[in-house]
Amino acid sequence: MDLFKSKALVLRRIPYGEAxxxxxxxxxxxxxxxxxxxxxxxxxxxxxxxxxxxxxVEVQWKENRNSELVRLQLADLVCGMEGVRNDLSKFAAACYFAELILVFHKENEKGPAVYNDFVVFLEEHKNHETFEPHLVPLMEHRFLDLLGFRPELSVCLDCRESIHPDRDYFFQGKKGGIVCSKCKTRLNGSFENYPLSYKLLDLISREFHKNPRQWKSNPWSPVEVHSARRALEYFIQYTAGKPFKSLGFLSKILSS
Ligand SMILES: [Zn+2]
Known part of the structure; x- marks a missing residue:
């Protein structure tokens, strides 16, 4: 059996047997x-x-030909994240992002971007930096994009026109994108009602092209955070086909 080695982030731990x-x-x-x-x-x-x-951490492992489960051999610490684990809102957010990655990571390898962006979030929060709630929708949107599930937030799903300041928008969770007010009137169908303003969609699309390290400087209003989260979290749980346990925990911590 060959020995493999890589830097890695610990996303989940499940106790097994005695030790x-x-x-x-x-x-x-x-x-x-x-x-x-x-x-x-x-x-x-x-x-x-x-x-x-x-x-x-840096882990070493041996692969098993008959099983997905590898055998870990050694682990060394690269960067400890006790500062994240010891703060309830940072910990709850990290648990949710980890669940998001575990659920939507469908293929064998996704390239380094998911790892890099999660490392940025953890590094930025392991010290005294406070947790800003607008990072939740931004990280949700970023991870969905990197894992191949990005919802359409820049053009109307029906008329395909780019978002425009004169229109209002409604997020259709089941179709995975927005419909403009003009098309909504014409279609007159049954919509899940997740209104998203032009201002908010424009903000998300501008932040989307930045490095997550720059997201700190752009606080949103609580109403904007709430609207974006409501739409994205409906989409996330609908697409996953199940509720996220960690999301209830995060929402409780952030509202207390
Ligand atoms: Zn339209």
Whole structure:
């Protein structure tokens, strides 16, 4: 069996048996690695206690020809994220983004962008930086795009015209995009009613082309955060075909 090595982010930990753990990591190449970590909870010899949620680590593993589950051999800490784990809103957001990646990561490898953007979020929040709620819809939109599920927010799904300041927009979660007020009147069908203003759609599309490190400087109004999240989170859960556990937790933390 060959030995593989990569930098990775710890996305999920499931205790197994007395002392073992099944750890799912996202490698820097964008691959999900589900690994069996023997005695991870009883001995610090191989893993040194570094396989904590959201830590950036360097892992070594052996692949198993008959199973997706690899065998983790060693792990070293690259960057500890206790600053994220110890703050409830940062932790809840990171749990939600991890679930988003785990659910929508369908192919074997997705390239380094998902990993890089998540690392930016974690690095920016591991110290004293406060968590800004507008990062939730921006990260949702970014991860959906990188994982191949981006909803259409820049042209009307029906007339295909680009968003325009004179029109209002309505997000159709089941179709995965927006319809303009003109088309909505004409179609007169049954719509899920998720209104999104031109201003908000324009804001999302401008932020979309920036590096997530620049998102900090652009706080939104609470109403804008709420509208964008409501539309995107309907779409996310409808597309996934199930509710996200971590989303209820995040919404509770952010509203308290
Ligand atoms: Zn239209």
């Amino acid at each position: 073992d753990t099944i750890v799912t990591c996202l490698s820097e190449e964008g691959r999900l690695i589900k690994g069996f970590a023997p005695s991870e909870r009883s001995s610090r010899k191989r893993f040194g206690g570094v396989l904590d949620l959201f830590n950036q």
